[in-house]
Amino acid sequence: MKRTIKIRKPSATQDDVATAAGVSQAVVSAVLGGRTGKIGASEKLQKKILAAAAKLGYRTDSSARAMRMRRFYNLGYFTANVSQAVEQDRPEFRAGVYDTAAAQGYQVTMVRLPSRPTADTNPIPQVFRESHLDGLIINHVSLLTPELERVVTASGLPVVYLNEKRKSNAVYVDDFAGARIMTEHLLEQGYRRIAFSSTESGEHYSHADRIAGYSKVMAEHKLPTRLLPADTRRCGVDILDCLKTSKRPDAIFCSSDFHALYFQRFIHQLGLHFPDDLGLAGYNDDGYDLFLESPLTTMSIPRYDMGKAAVEMVLKLITAPEQPKVPSVCFQPGLVTGLSTQRGGSHQQRPPRPDRWPGSIM
Amino acid sequence: MKRTIKIRKPSATQDDVATAAGVSQAVVSAVLGGRTGKIGASEKLQKKILAAAAKLGYRTDSSARAMRMRRFYNLGYFTANVSQAVEQDRPEFRAGVYDTAAAQGYQVTMVRLPSRPTADTNPIPQVFRESHLDGLIINHVSLLTPELERVVTASGLPVVYLNEKRKSNAVYVDDFAGARIMTEHLLEQGYRRIAFSSTESGEHYSHADRIAGYSKVMAEHKLPTRLLPADTRRCGVDILDCLKTSKRPDAIFCSSDFHALYFQRFIHQLGLHFPDDLGLAGYNDDGYDLFLESPLTTMSIPRYDMGKAAVEMVLKLITAPEQPKVPSVCFQPGLVTGLSTQRGGSHQQRPPRPDRWPGSIM
DNA sequence: TTGTAAGCGTTATCAT
DNA sequence: ATGATAACGCTTACAA
Numbered sequence: 191m192k193r194t195i196k197i198r199k200p201s202a203t204q205d206d207v208a209t210a211a212g213v214s215q216a217v218v219s220a221v222l223g224g225r226t227g228k229i230g231a232s233e234k235l236q237k238k239i240l241a242a243a244a245k246l247g248y249r250t251d252s253s254a255r256a257m258r259m260r261r262f263y264n265l266g267y268f269t270a271n272v273s274q275a276v277e278q279d280r281p282e283f284r285a286g287v288y289d290t291a292a293a294q295g296y297q298v299t300m301v302r303l304p305s306r307p308t309a310d311t312n313p314i315p316q317v318f319r320e321s322h323l324d325g326l327i328i329n330h331v332s333l334l335t336p337e338l339e340r341v342v343t344a345s346g347l348p349v350v351y352l353n354e355k356r357k358s359n360a361v362y363v364d365d366f367a368g369a370r371i372m373t374e375h376l377l378e379q380g381y382r383r384i385a386f387s388s389t390e391s392g393e394h395y396s397h398a399d400r401i402a403g404y405s406k407v408m409a410e411h412k413l414p415t416r417l418l419p420a421d422t423r424r425c426g427v428d429i430l431d432c433l434k435t436s437k438r439p440d441a442i443f444c445s446s447d448f449h450a451l452y453f454q455r456f457i458h459q460l461g462l463h464f465p466d467d468l469g470l471a472g473y474n475d476d477g478y479d480l481f482l483e484s485p486l487t488t489m490s491i492p493r494y495d496m497g498k499a500a501v502e503m504v505l506k507l508i509t510a511p512e513q514p515k516v517p518s519v520c521f522q523p524g525l526v527t528g529l530s531t532q533r534g535g536s537h538q539q540r541p542p543r544p545d546r547w548p549g550s551i552m
Numbered sequence: 553m554k555r556t557i558k559i560r561k562p563s564a565t566q567d568d569v570a571t572a573a574g575v576s577q578a579v580v581s582a583v584l585g586g587r588t589g590k591i592g593a594s595e596k597l598q599k600k601i602l603a604a605a606a607k608l609g610y611r612t613d614s615s616a617r618a619m620r621m622r623r624f625y626n627l628g629y630f631t632a633n634v635s636q637a638v639e640q641d642r643p644e645f646r647a648g649v650y651d652t653a654a655a656q657g658y659q660v661t662m663v664r665l666p667s668r669p670t671a672d673t674n675p676i677p678q679v680f681r682e683s684h685l686d687g688l689i690i691n692h693v694s695l696l697t698p699e700l701e702r703v704v705t706a707s708g709l710p711v712v713y714l715n716e717k718r719k720s721n722a723v724y725v726d727d728f729a730g731a732r733i734m735t736e737h738l739l740e741q742g743y744r745r746i747a748f749s750s751t752e753s754g755e756h757y758s759h760a761d762r763i764a765g766y767s768k769v770m771a772e773h774k775l776p777t778r779l780l781p782a783d784t785r786r787c788g789v790d791i792l793d794c795l796k797t798s799k800r801p802d803a804i805f806c807s808s809d810f811h812a813l814y815f816q817r818f819i820h821q822l823g824l825h826f827p828d829d830l831g832l833a834g835y836n837d838d839g840y841d842l843f844l845e846s847p848l849t850t851m852s853i854p855r856y857d858m859g860k861a862a863v864e865m866v867l868k869l870i871t872a873p874e875q876p877k878v879p880s881v882c883f884q885p886g887l888v889t890g891l892s893t894q895r896g897g898s899h900q901q902r903p904p905r906p907d908r909w910p911g912s913i914m
Numbered sequence: 915t916t917g918t919a920a921g922c923g924t925t926a927t928c929a930t
Numbered sequence: 931a932t933g934a935t936a937a938c939g940c941t942t943a944c945a946a
Contacts, residue, residue, distance in 0.1 A: 306651060
């Protein structure tokens with residue numbers, strides 16, 4: 191006996207298409223699925239079926255396909271919430287993840303923790319309480335509770351970490367090398383009293399690595415390292431004190447463009463300018479040039495390609511589950527030479543970068 | 553005849569749970585679905601079933617549920633790509649959308665256009681070529697091609713526009729009122745030669761509305777309006793020329809905090825300061841205070857609540873498809889008083905905002 | 915070359 | 931209160 195379940199107006203099914211085209215539903219499935227070789231449907235028949243499908247507005251029901259195929263064609267993209275996420279979940283990551291997933295026929299599902307938890311909010315995202323994903327990309331979510339980690343593990347989902355330094359199943363940046371390159375660049379420019387400054391507290395691996403790379407190069411050149419942490423709650427007094435001294439640094443290596451922009455405020459507050467009075471370097475290539483006195487020398491992070499690599503990695507894990515571990519992929523950042531570290535740079539023509547728009551604004 | 557289809561290791565099914573608990577699968581479905589009232593399963597039995605489910609790590613197969621329920625429990629969140637999206641897809645929107653969707657048991661699927669289209673990339677996102685969503689939220693995607701619009705319409709999906717001014721099915725901000733409030737605030741502070749400046753070209757409705765609100769109030773006070781568009785490709789010459797004149801504005805109403813930050817650069821370049829030499833106001837409350845000489849007077853946008861409202865609206869459309877149009881929801885922005893528009897403000901104590909972190913950084 | 919039918923995991927109905 | 935069973939739309943093995 192047939193019972194009718196009609197909650198929403200259903201879109202056309204393959205059965206409807208088959209009826210319209212006067213063929214069996216199995217042929218429709220084969221043709222629409224591009225498996226014509228297997229059955230050898232005539233050109234004409236294919237056209238007829240495609241026409242009927244287009245006319246009826248047929249669209250594959252992803253749930254039915256998922257059930258049958260035992261694959262959801264869904265990847266989760268887990269990102270931190272606003273307050274935790276400083277400079278981690280950038281639009282370029284999302285773009286790389288999305289484009290690559292889409293190219294392989296996968297959807298991307300947003301995974302987050304509730305930003306405003308309420309009493310009746312389950313702290314475990316629903317997506318882990320049901321079967322909905324084939325794989326998961328975690329973009330540096332620092333506050334993963336042990337409970338949450340357990341749930342993720344229990345789900346048996348292939349997981350790839352983006353922006354986290356792990357031996358396997360991760361995609362990250364070689365910030366040690368990046369900091370080396372930047373420090374060497376500053377030395378080549380003739381700077382000697384180079385200080386490293388950051389706003390961050392250093393939870394993320396990259397912070398320690400940047401300091402290490404900087405320190406290493408300075409040591410190799412027998413130059414003293416000088417770390418200048420700048421707690422934003424102190425309103426820049428650390429920075430001001432440092433800049434006021436007679437032996438102030440001749441260049442500041444900022445841990446991020448973000449921090450360089452912050453630093454600029456205090457440089458200007460003292461009536462100083464860069465690169466005339468001191469060199470200023472950033473990191474991350476966040477595109478803040480519009481707000482800066484001089485285009486910033488910085489390190490660019492191939493975020494799009496990293497997102498892409500993360501998806502490729504997780505797809506590999508999905509399709510070859512017998513290999514649950516794959517070696518991590520480490521990307522090299524690239525030096526972007528601005529005028530902010532060029533002695534006498536302010537007297538040169540400012541190079542226009544008209545088409546760049548701050549990526550971080552999005 | 554039974555054939556075996558095993559691509560991935562399946563997680564436990566209700567059948568497995570039923571076997572483990574020694575009951576029928578239908579009871580398991582009822583108990584796990586919270587429909588115990590209908591069947592009257594004993595407390596004890598429920599406990600047994602829940603225990604078995606937990607032990608086996610049972611998770612509902614969302615595709616099977618979707619197929620049976622004829623609902624995917626998936627919402628699409630359509631956002632523009634990096635280059636197009638200036639200040640539109642903010643993390644707070646995502647947070648509001650995600651939290652609200654999650655609270656109602658819905659997942660959020662990322663919908664974008666390919667950022668780096670290739671020859672073999674279909675410009676129509678896959679999600680529109682299959683049945684996968686119950687509804688769609690479009691956060692100001694300016695470059696919707698006619699073809700894409702057709703596809704969205706053809707999909708029959710309930711659509712809600714976020715950040716777009718439409719008569720129905722939209723959630724947006726009353727920027728006319730916001731600009732009025734800001735202009736009146738500036739007048740109250742004693743400013744008279746108030747200019748409105750923007751970097752934007754004005755594609756978005758909010759740009760025109762802000763100018764209109766500003767102009768209206770100025771006209772009401774019989775003061776001349778002064779528009780100062782600043783093409784970033786011109787490297788600030790418009791701004792510099794304006795600020796150099798003897799009758800320069802005594803306050804600048806910037807179309808965004810973003811623009812205010814840009815403006816600061818040229819203020820400092822001329823050796824001027826705010827609020828001493830002129831007042832500076834922003835819009836959007838993007839949290840750039842760390843980078844600014846003075847905390848900025850700005851308008852805050854209730855983005856989280858707007859995301860929430862958009863989800864509530866689209867859920868209404870989903871559950872009551874006989875009502876395909878609902879009135880739009882218009883949010884009022886709120887004035888945030890900083891010191892940047894306070895005459896003599898720089899001599900006051902800078903109010904600490906230690907816990908705020910620029911939301912736009914994410 | 916085309917048709918037939920099994921079965922994916924769930925929900926919900928119906929008969930016991 | 932419980933168990934048996936249909937149905938959702940799709941893919942695919944196999945029969946014709």
